[in-house]
Amino acid sequence: MSPVVTFTGRDPRTSTPVTVSVRDGLILSVEEGRLQTGDWIAPGLVDLQVNGYAGFDFNAEEPSPRAVVAATRRLLTDGVTTFVPTLVTASHARIADRLVALAQARTLDAATARAIPYVHLEGPHLSDQDGPRGVHELEWVRPPSLDEFDDWQSGSGGLIGMVTLSPHYDDSADYIAALTARSVQVAIGHTHATDQQIRAAVTAGARLSTHLGNGAHTVLPRHPNYLWSQLAEDGLTAGFIADGHHLPAAALKAMIRAKGLQRSLLVSDAVSLAGCPAGEYRTPVGGHVVLDEQGRLTHVESGLLAGAARGLASGVAYAATAAGLGLADALELATVSPGRFVGGRGRLVPGGRADLILFGWQPGDTDLAISTAVQGGVEYPSPTGM
Template sequence: MSQQQSLTGRDPASGRPIEVRYAAGRITDVRQADAAGDAELPWLAPGLVDVQVNGFGGHDANGPDVTADAIVAMINALVRAGTTTTFATVITEAPEAMLRSLRAIAEARRQDPLTAHVIAGVHVEGPNISEQDGARGAHPAEHVRPPDLAEFEAWQQAAEGAIRMITVSPHFHAVTDYIAAVSGRGVAVSIGHTHATPEQITAAVDAGARWSTHLGNGAHATLPRHPNYLWAQLAEDRLSCGFIADGHHLPAATLTAMLRAKGLDRAYLVSDTAALAGMPPGRYRTPVGGDVVLTADGRLGDATNSYLAGAALPLAHGVAGAVRLAGLSLADALRLATGNPGLLAGGRGTLEPGGPADLILFDFAAGDPSLRLHQVVVAGNRLY
């Protein structure tokens, strides 16, 4: 029988000390704790759940150099930053290049138990997106193409069944049939990188789309006041929307208004990190995205225009950003980075008996740029 272990810290919702007990990689009990010096205890929460990670720590899930070893290294770097569940994200590229990335992810999950646990699924973001500047973001225009169910099946075969989410623009002809087919296979369909009309967005939701990819980004620099695809997604109660709260992707007022429109039940945070996340500032050339500039404050932008080229700050910064920019409580910000996105990953991101023992112990005070981690536990194993 596996030995029972425990962590004690403050509950972000109540401020009171709690003890989480776990054994054999699973939570066995959550109870109030008697602890002296309650105010000095670090905070205790589920590990962060990030359903959009293209790369991290100098390691990429995309591009010509992707390997299983690179995926394993990416996961180890993510765990050090407090992310214990993720969807490795494969973006728009030539067909064989996307299959290469998916095969590398599948191989990494076969070879490494930690990677198999942390990568709860794969998110394919593109290539079925808008070809228009702004809406396309940093995705290469030459590889944007319409949805093809046969291509999706090839992706899923290469990923060994791990694809759990796709991002698609609903402007394509017959896209509703594609959405219905994919969602019927148990894969979450998310609207993003789109120039679709409100009517096309409603039709996509009717067909089974239930999510929005980093709303407010992957969008045109200028839009009609109304109607437009942002209002349509904000008003659609059947859609839950992802947001990047790193301070670069959405201004404070925009993030605040969007969160209020969706409500905390239908919102979640993502990092959207690229491989350059965690790297020194400077100008880089990337195999997917071209020339980019990483600034000291963590902004990753296209070197040739004003558009962002992904993100360079982990989800722990997004939690702090949601507190700082949108005025959320720490508990609410954590919910947007744990339980809410955890619905996409089989219910992870909560402190419930029977759930995986994925835990973070950290310090945080208002104004901090990120969570200051003390410990990270993944599947009952203290790793950092």
């Protein structure tokens, strides 16, 4: 039996010291700490939407299992102990190849296998309209096909655990019900669906809204529209990108208040350029894009956002201030709330996975200064030494 290891930090809710005892990858106890410390302590961050990170792209033309492992290591040192790789709209063969690469990565590296519970398919069954489609390639947008899904699922060893679609297609409800019966979670996103179609999707089993407020027309009818419909639907938990670019502070604050903390969560929607210097790039997600000094990533020709270039820790810090949440509530949107969709991760409880972070933060900071991340009891210190 391994020795007990302890981690002490301040509880973001009470500011009092807390000591978490860990052995063999599990939490033994969470108790009042005796030592004063400057760091905060919290569960490891859980990100349900990561397209790539730190120069590594899960949607690469030639997908690489080694690149997935490398991205996982960077995500871990940045505080993300669980993440869901997200594959975007593409041909059947390209999606199949990318799924295989992700499945192989989980066999190569134990930390990657622990970090990735499943894969998220964002598409290809999305709106074909400009605006809602975002930067997904129109050529490959198509109606749902259960045969196509089953082929992907078989080829990847059952790795798909979430699918984002637009429920405007005639057979959407049947498709959603079939995926739900296969224990696959369904999210609504990149849609121009009507209120009735959204309601039918929820009745069939849809449970999430993918980056609500984005992947939408630039101009919408005052009412009704698909944003109001999803905000009002109690059966949907909404994901929000809190990077300061996808949603203005007032919109983020209003939408979280409308959904409530229990039905809200944060995602990064990070692409491979997250953590890269400003400049023009060509990427599988978005094509010809430009990343500015403020971290805004846009498609050169259309000006549409092409994913996010900031990690989830930055989103927590932004939401804490911009949405008026405070640190503890913002953290819950990136731990407990998304954790419900990955088997209950994102909590510090006896018997639970030893996934946690130690970090610095004070009001007004634009990021969490991660000093150490712990996944399954293994420490991943920040390379910056913070």
